[in-house]
Amino acid sequence: MPKSKISRPQIIQVSLKTLANCQSLDQFSMRKVATTLQIDASTIYWYFESKQAILQAMADEIAAQISFPDANLDWKTQLTQLFNNLFDVYTTHPHTAELMIETIPSSEVRLALMNHIIGILVDAGFSETQGSAAMSTIDFFLTGLVIDLSKERQFRTEINDKQAAYLHEQVTQIHQITHDEHLVHMQNSVKSRNSESAKQQFEAGLKLILKGLVADKEG
Amino acid sequence: MPKSKISRPQIIQVSLKTLANCQSLDQFSMRKVATTLQIDASTIYWYFESKQAILQAMADEIAAQISFPDANLDWKTQLTQLFNNLFDVYTTHPHTAELMIETIPSSEVRLALMNHIIGILVDAGFSETQGSAAMSTIDFFLTGLVIDLSKERQFRTEINDKQAAYLHEQVTQIHQITHDEHLVHMQNSVKSRNSESAKQQFEAGLKLILKGLVADKEG
């Protein structure tokens, strides 16, 4: 057993892998990380002062993967590319949107990322306040969407894997009620939601917000 | 001690009060609810089959508080009123946005609410797909914003109440890095975020999305 020495970066990597194997962020635990590292849970506390500190480090690691689009491009395509990039990173690494929310954006990577997004908008002619508000709007939308997707998948796998009879009831109830109460719009909504991919859904929303920004500029 | 009989509605009410006294949704526990009800935690399982079932009931209770605006109004004012109403309910009852995300919208109240929102847009001339997408976009934005606000307040009170030296460090780091790295846009963002209320922030984002919808209609 070549028990390689433990290190901070190693713990972060293993933590990210552990998180990826969890069904939700709160199933992620120090004890699980410790088990795969073949160390006692308390050992981690020599490298990180708390679970929160690990989450911060994990969030920074993910944020570092976001690349900035070519600054010569149109501001709209720049934003589209950057947020599509964010969407992709969030969906390839499960629960990272939750990670971002549970965590304070105090690192250089995360602050620089936000600064860059606002910068794109300011360079396009928007005020600092407008740029800041627009970034938040898109970011909250993206985060809300990805977290919702994540929860939905969690419910689905819980229904399949374990018993979870209760959750299954809830889902069938949706169809019953929408039918019995003649909630026509909800019936259509379920259909269109199934035919469209999550990415398409995100792109549609982003396009809507960008259109609002353009209208803001002209008006 | 007039030990009044336990009932499902009573448990739901006490649960909502208990949640309101928590700093986050995952601090909410069956054992806390049981303590205030002066019963054993296991007793709750006679009335609810799981914690998830209680969360569902709590979410429905909150959703029932949302009132529909006058259908004769302009679709834009209808949406504005309804989502402002949602924002107010979410902020007056802490952690209810999290509650909605952690929970399946399987009840009549919640499905009817969504159906109504799409209906406003369809009546305004949008397609079912457009209406459904627009509702999601606004809802995810609202949810993301409120959850973020909630987390921020949680961090703030943890810094004040307990030790939480680590969290305090993170916050001071934000200012240090934005200054040292000359992240001008972030500096302005922090300023404008402090001068504007959360409600103003929400209204700005909502206005942006509505403008996008108008542009969609005209284009």
Add this chain to the structure above:
DNA sequence: ACCTGAACACCGTTCAAGT
């Protein structure tokens, strides 16, 4: 029908003790 108590399998965190 309603409620309890003990138990199980989990958490994060601390700290004296080991090497």
Add this chain to the structure above:
DNA sequence: ACCTGAACACCGTTCAAGT
């Protein structure tokens, strides 16, 4: 300097047992 083990104060959930 690095790591462990036991302990503490928590979780959700189950189930035999009580009334």
